[in-house]
Amino acid sequence: MTEGVRKGTARPVAPPAASARPVQSARSGWPGWPGWSIKVEKRLEISPFWRAMAPVASIVMALVFGGVFLQLTGYDPFEVYSLMFKGAFGSRYGLIETVVKATPILLATIGVSVAFRMLLWNIGAEGQIYMGAFAASWVALSFPDWPPLMLIPAMSIAGAVAGGLWALLPALPRAIWGVNEIITTLMLNYVAIYWVDYLVYGPWKDPKGFNFPLTPQFSQAAWLPCLGTTRIHLGLTFGLAAAVAVSIMLSRTRWGYEIRVIGENPAAARYAGMNIPRNIVLVMLLSGAIAGIAGMGEVAGITHRLQHGISPGYGYTAIIVAWLAKLNPAGIVIASFLFGGLLVAGYAVQIFGIPADIATMLQGSLLFFVLGGEALARYRVRIVRTGKERGAAASAAQG
Amino acid sequence: MDQTVMGFVTSVLSAAVAAGTPILYAALGEVLTERSGVLNLSLEGTMLVGAVSGFLVTVRTGSLAAGVAAAAVAGGLIAALHAFLTVTLKVNQVVSGLSLTLFGTGVSGYLGKPVIGVPTPVSFKAVAVAGLARIPVLGDMLFNQDLLVYASYVLVAALWFFFYRTRPGLHMQSVGESPETADALGINVFATRYAYTIIGGMLTGIGGAYLSLAYAPSWIEYMTAGRGWIAIALVIFAMWNPLRAMLGAYLFGGIDALGFRIQVLGAIIPSFFLKMMPYIFTIAVLIFATARSRNYRIGAPAALGVPYERE
Numbered sequence: 001m002t003e004g005v006r007k008g009t010a011r012p013v014a015p016p017a018a019s020a021r022p023v024q025s026a027r028s029g030w031p032g033w034p035g036w037s038i039k040v041e042k043r044l045e046i047s048p049f050w051r052a053m054a055p056v057a058s059i060v061m062a063l064v065f066g067g068v069f070l071q072l073t074g075y076d077p078f079e080v081y082s083l084m085f086k087g088a089f090g091s092r093y094g095l096i097e098t099v100v101k102a103t104p105i106l107l108a109t110i111g112v113s114v115a116f117r118m119l120l121w122n123i124g125a126e127g128q129i130y131m132g133a134f135a136a137s138w139v140a141l142s143f144p145d146w147p148p149l150m151l152i153p154a155m156s157i158a159g160a161v162a163g164g165l166w167a168l169l170p171a172l173p174r175a176i177w178g179v180n181e182i183i184t185t186l187m188l189n190y191v192a193i194y195w196v197d198y199l200v201y202g203p204w205k206d207p208k209g210f211n212f213p214l215t216p217q218f219s220q221a222a223w224l225p226c227l228g229t230t231r232i233h234l235g236l237t238f239g240l241a242a243a244v245a246v247s248i249m250l251s252r253t254r255w256g257y258e259i260r261v262i263g264e265n266p267a268a269a270r271y272a273g274m275n276i277p278r279n280i281v282l283v284m285l286l287s288g289a290i291a292g293i294a295g296m297g298e299v300a301g302i303t304h305r306l307q308h309g310i311s312p313g314y315g316y317t318a319i320i321v322a323w324l325a326k327l328n329p330a331g332i333v334i335a336s337f338l339f340g341g342l343l344v345a346g347y348a349v350q351i352f353g354i355p356a357d358i359a360t361m362l363q364g365s366l367l368f369f370v371l372g373g374e375a376l377a378r379y380r381v382r383i384v385r386t387g388k389e390r391g392a393a394a395s396a397a398q399g
Numbered sequence: 400m401d402q403t404v405m406g407f408v409t410s411v412l413s414a415a416v417a418a419g420t421p422i423l424y425a426a427l428g429e430v431l432t433e434r435s436g437v438l439n440l441s442l443e444g445t446m447l448v449g450a451v452s453g454f455l456v457t458v459r460t461g462s463l464a465a466g467v468a469a470a471a472v473a474g475g476l477i478a479a480l481h482a483f484l485t486v487t488l489k490v491n492q493v494v495s496g497l498s499l500t501l502f503g504t505g506v507s508g509y510l511g512k513p514v515i516g517v518p519t520p521v522s523f524k525a526v527a528v529a530g531l532a533r534i535p536v537l538g539d540m541l542f543n544q545d546l547l548v549y550a551s552y553v554l555v556a557a558l559w560f561f562f563y564r565t566r567p568g569l570h571m572q573s574v575g576e577s578p579e580t581a582d583a584l585g586i587n588v589f590a591t592r593y594a595y596t597i598i599g600g601m602l603t604g605i606g607g608a609y610l611s612l613a614y615a616p617s618w619i620e621y622m623t624a625g626r627g628w629i630a631i632a633l634v635i636f637a638m639w640n641p642l643r644a645m646l647g648a649y650l651f652g653g654i655d656a657l658g659f660r661i662q663v664l665g666a667i668i669p670s671f672f673l674k675m676m677p678y679i680f681t682i683a684v685l686i687f688a689t690a691r692s693r694n695y696r697i698g699a700p701a702a703l704g705v706p707y708e709r710e
Contacts, residue, residue: 357508364502375488
């Protein structure tokens with residue numbers, strides 16, 4: 001099932017010989033303790049009630065879990081949560097910042113979700129954002145005299161190309177030799193971040209920047225137009241357009257059909273004559289290009305220069321958002337705004353001395369509660385007495 | 400040979416072992432986990448949680464033993480979550496590992512905030528092994544290290560013996576290769592996977608504690624800097640063999656240490672490029688190892704990443 005995992009034909013391990021212990025029955029999905037065990041059974045059908053309740057219950061569980069954590073570390077969870085909520089959604093400023101943070105998350109998530117559809121684990125959106133930001137900055141700094149109608153498209157193309165090429169680096173070894181792309185895409189994140197750091201601490205550093213790690217400001221022609229006086233910029237439109245385009249591509253085109261088939265059943269795809277290596281390369285290029293545009297949006301829309309830490313982990317947040325939304329473009333749009341809000345909420349409580357990492361922690365726990373919740377809806381967990389169960393399972397095994 | 404050159408070589412080699420040790424612990428943990436058929440990608444987050452809990456407990460109690468124990472428990476807890484999600488609930492192992500990586504990163508940042516810049520009362524110091532440490536170059540490299548490094552030597556030997564010479568070791572491997580067969584033989588597939596995932600997480604946690612209590616020794620946010628991921632790559636490079644994992648870990652440690660030494664010597668190469676080296680090296684090694692294992696048809700446990708469902 002995980003195509004990302006290399007499955008070589010391993011040398012067979014000699015099974016323990018005849019002296020193996022007698023067969024014991026009634027094993028359940030949990031190493032039980034004397035007398036009792038937890039039994040997990042697959043449901044034949046997921047009841048509509050649980051299908052609807054699972055995500056809600058999961059989010060509540062994640063909040064409760066985070067609350068216990070806050071309580072144990074000496075904070076009042078209700079107070080922290082209400083501060084977080086107010087910070088992200090309780091004021092005009094908070095709402096605007098939520099949209100601002102949601103913009104790169106949305107683009108990066110659309111990018112990774114295309115790859116995930118094919119079970120291609122592009123964990124490298126973070127690096128692709130940095131390379132997109134780098135290339136767009138190069139265009140902006142090299143051609144400051146171009147008019148906006150030339151400069152902004154050129155920057156967008158540069159960002160997309162750089163992000164795409166950065167994703168191509170791990171895509172090629174994956175397509176040719178089956179090299180695990182989870183690790184290679186992730187390693188390239190560090191390389192991309194150090195590359196941008198090299199530039200902003202070195203050759204591209206603004207001589208008038210008081211030694212801060214940032215480049216000179218771009219010319220006004222390179223600034224993305226904003227909505228009114230807010231910081232919400234044109235990048236949001238790019239994100240929404242990408243969501244619509246990817247949605248149509250996946251559901252209406254031949255290529256989208258191939259991507260879905262390869263993701264769901266690689267053996268069938270191969271049998272149908274689909275070229276899997278070629279699709280790996282193309283999908284990674286597209287995935288990286290969309291993430292690259294997210295990087296372009298950050299430098300052209302927000303900072304108006306390249307600087308250290310241009311993305312505080314949007315590429316990693318994207319992975320969570322993609323799975324929470326079940327890779328569905330419409331769901332991704334909604335989840336991106338929620339996670340943008342969560343980030344803003346994290347910054348908001350920082351003022352009160354609570355580490356902003358609470359937001360990252362909640363992101364991670366949200367995903368595993370949602371994963372767990374979905375699985376629990378599929379399975380039924382019962383606590384049973386092993387004594388009685390043993391006989392029943394043994395007779396079931398015979399039958 | 401020139402005394403200074405000798406000194407440089409010795410210092411790089413000895414730093415290679417120190418820099419390789421956290422990766423080695425994590426890789427050994429992952430070898431155990433993967434051999435039982437579970438792919439745990441949460442090493443990066445687990446190491447961070449191990450590093451921060453080991454550090455916090457050591458600062459509180461002043462005891463290194465308590466710190467290492469806390470790191471092992473914390474690592475085991477994260478791994479237990481992974482086991483519950485993937486073995487019992489059969490959630491996609493890659494997604495579960497990634498979510499726990501992010502969770503671990505967040506938790507470590509959150510818990511570690513108050514102790515940033517706080518010095519530890521105690522840290523692991525090199526203890527020369529009488530006699531052995533006098534061997535030129537190798538003595539300093541291998542036998543003038545701290546206790547956790549010596550413990551890792553014992554662990555490598557113990558795991559090797561366990562895998563290839565004991566019955567439980569064989570049982571574990573059969574669970575990773577063919578859970579159906581193992582189940583038919585009366586081996587509890589679920590319990591085996593739980594046990595080795597948790598033990599693997601404990602070792603990974605100790606690897607994190609090595610960073611915060613011996614290598615640094617301090618708490619710095621995101622201090623693992625990708626070492627958890629490098630450890631996962633190392634497992635593939637080592638072909639799931641603890642001895643090869645040890646060699647590989649010191650190779651990675653060497654690249655890390657060399658970069659740092661060159662920087663100190665005042666290199667012409669900007670430090671950012673030297674910092675990229677371990678990551679680029681990991682990619683190169685992974686491509687090499689994958690292409691090679693394809694030719695020789697040796698690879699991962701056959702059931703790695705596949706949840707077991709009892710019919």
